[in-house]
Amino acid sequence: MGRGDPRKRAPRRGADLRLLRRLWPFVRPQGGLLLASLALLLGTSAAALATTWVLKLAIERHFETDTGAGLGVLLAWFCVLALLEVVGRALGTWTVDVAGQNALLRLRSTLFRHLQALSSAFHDRTPTGRLVGRVTTDIEALQEMFSSGVVTILADLIFLCATVVLLFSLQWKLTLAVLVVVPLLVGLTLWMRVRVRAAYAKMIDSRSRLNAFLHEHIVGMAVVQMFTRERRARTGFDGISGDMRDAQLRSVWWESALSASTEKLSHLTIALILAYGGALLLDAPAATGLTLGALFAFIDYMRKFFVPLNDLSLKVTVLQSAMTAAERIFDLLDRDDFLPEPASPIVPPRTRGAIAFDGVTFGYDPAEPVLRGVSFQVACGERVAIVGATGGGKTTLLKLLTRLYDVQEGSITLDGVDVRELPLSELRSRIGIVPQDVFLFGGDVLHNVRLGHPEISEAEARAAADRLHLDEVVKRFPLGYAEPVRERGANLSSGERQLIAFARVLAVAPAVLALDEATSQVDSQSEHLLQTALHELTSGRTSLIIAHRLSTVRDVDRILVIERGRLIEEGTHEELLREGGAYARLHELQFDENG
Ligand SMILES: Nc1ncnc2c1ncn2[C@@H]1O[C@H](COP(=O)(O)OP(=O)(O)OP(=O)(O)O)[C@@H](O)[C@H]1O
Ligand SMILES: [Mg+2]
Incomplete structure (x- = not known):
């Protein structure tokens, strides 16, 4: 991953500027809020500096001279300023966060839209966990950049300068x-920060390893249990978990060493x-x-001076992690594996449903075609x-028809129009798909039929x-159509x-049906039940x-036999049986099994 990858950290400065420029469109609408928060934070700083000044005046005018008149006014000022400081700080940090959350809301939805637009080829290649990380963890890192980011750093810097002038x-x-100490402090902080950062990077790395391990072993829990791999999985988990604890402890150690020493x-x-100032005060006031x-004011300013100074290095670290996250987010946004939408789309008024494949050649890896001249x-x-036999390319035919992928050679037409010339949404709304692995979403049965x-x-x-007699099945469920569907439909049988999935398609009533039967017996x-449902589903539409x-094969009009990417036989059930070719052999095999 990016964080552990040294190549990605090398060209920092220029890259950071480029990333900030790319973030700008998301931040710009929040410009007003950001300015307001800067003003609030600066006002807060001014109030903080002024409270000390009020105390200085109180000591000089009243305590050193022992007179009480006018002290009340100063105390009132002190209270007002303190109140302003509290309110200003709260509002200032709040507005920065509002601006940040708004900007990230836009970025997040842009990312999600982008993910939806990316082609199947991209999603087939990219691990899900990584994409989820982009939209959640990386966005979170950017959020921190807002809360301790440019605005607060700017406010801190102005505060530091003002304090030095006052001093x-x-x-x-x-x-x-006293300022002699400052370089020492900065040097020490920077030195320790490097260690904190290294430890932190290790921690992030072990966390993502732990997540990946967990994800795999929870999804595959049934396999782990069936093959009694629990002990081995546990050992693996404990190993990674221990690494994570070590990394976490190292990071905490450097953090606490840093804060204690500063x-x-x-x-x-x-x-x-106290020593030098006291001597000056006593010798020659x-x-x-x-x-x-x-002297009191001096000490108080110095104390206030150290707070943002210590924070600065932390904020710089946060900024650096945010930049790494931004880099990964924009890497994803730069991916452009889209299926091209037609330049001048053709939208036939009605789909009649004639399909033609003409010399279709395609391979997931272009060098290795899985379909040849179909x-x-x-x-x-x-x-x-x-x-046809498994792996022959049957499912691939449907993926090409619905343009999850594009053909490499040849063409596919729907009612005489090349599928690449139809708008994607138009094409897909005209073809109803029942995929081989039915995917159900969380929600109830009816929700899954309507699909939103x-x-x-x-x-x-x-x-x-x-119409598909789903009611006969559903009435066995305690809640009927309102029966909740668990993740991926785990509580339902494959039938x-x-x-x-059939009902889903029937509800939209498309002109064309493309069905990929599950292999399961x-x-x-x-x-x-499925047979009757299928009959209902296919009646009156191209299927x-x-x-x-x-x-399933028994009551179709025609059968195509696909073997290793080629169409090898075509005809009715009887014709193909009579020919005694591949279909006849396939039929014999299944008949043996079933008979
Ligand atoms: N996303 C993918 N990326 C790379 N190769 C793939 C992908 N999907 C399928 N393949 C390969 O393409 C070939 C055809 O796969 P396809 O899914 O079309 O077979 P099928 O005829 O539907 O098989 P089955 O009867 O088992 O469903 C197989 O060799 C498979 O390994
Ligand atoms: Mg298949």
Whole structure:
């Protein structure tokens, strides 16, 4: 991953500027809020500096001279300023965060939209966990950049400068003396920061290893349990988990060492002020212009000076991690594996549903075609089955028809229009797909039938489901159609999942049906149910059915046999049996199994 990759950290500066420029469009609409927060934070700083000044005046005018008149006014000022400081700081940090969250909201939805637009080829190649990380963890890192980012750093810097000016105005010799400590502090902090950062990078790395391990072993828990791999999985987990603890401890150790030592250094500085300033005060108060109040103010300013100074290095680290995250986010946004939308799209008014494959050649790796010169036609309203050995390229045919991928050679047409000339959404709304692995979303049964289509009413969805006799299945569920579907439909059988997928398609009533039958064997009762449902689904529409079961093939108009990427036979069930070729052999095999 990027964080551990030294190549990615090398060209920092220029890259950071480029990243900031790219972030700008997301931040710009928040410009007003950011300015407001800068003003608030600066106001807060001014109030903080002024409270000390008020105390200085109180000491000089009243405590040193022992007069009480006017002290009340100063105390009132003190209270007002303190209140302003509290309110200003709260509002200032809040507005920065509002601006940040707004900007990230836009970035997040841009990312999600981008993910949706990226082609199947991209998603097939890219691990899911990594993409999830971009939209969650990396965005979070950017959020931190806002809260301790440019605005607060700017406010801190202005505060530091103002404090130095005030210190000089109080007593320049004393200021010069204490400022000697500052380079020491900065040096020490930087040195330790490097260690903190290295430890932090290790921690992030071990965390992502732990996440990957967890994800794999929770999803594959059934396999772990069935193959009694628990002990080995546990050992693996404990190993990674231990690494994570070590990395975390190392990071915490350097963090606490850093904060303890900077705190001590600031105490040392105060001791220095007391010693040197005290000597000046006692020796020649008139010549140096130093009063007890001024000395107090000096110490208080110095204390306030150290807070942002210590924070600065931390904020720089946060900025650096944010830049790494931004880099990864923009890397993803730069991916442009889109399927091209047609330049001048053709939208035929109605789909009749004639399909033609003409010399289609395609390979997931272009050098290794999985389909070679496949040509066939499906007339309007015809039911055609595709059969063949596993891995022959049947599912791939459907992926090309719905343009999850584009053909390398040849063409596919729908009603005479090349699928690449139809707008993607138009093409996909005209073809109803039942995929081989039915994917169900969380929600109830009816929700999965409607798939969030606003134009399908609940009644229509229910009618579609009833026509497929889904109601017979559903009435066994305690909550009927409202029965919750667990993650990926884990609480449903594969037959039930298929029926839901059928109903999904029937509810949108497309002109063309493309069905990829699940390979799994089903019992004869479900077989009957699926068979009737399929008949209902295919009636009156062009259907391309990838069939694994004999019963499916029985009532289609024509059968295509695909073997190793080629169309080798074509005809009706009887014709193909008579020919005694590949289909006849396939039929014999299944008949043996079933008989
Ligand atoms: N996303 C992918 N990336 C790379 N290769 C793939 C991908 N999907 C499938 N393949 C390969 O393409 C070939 C055809 O796969 P396809 O899924 O079309 O077979 P199939 O005929 O549907 O098989 P089955 O009957 O088992 O469903 C196989 O060799 C498979 O390994
Ligand atoms: Mg398949």
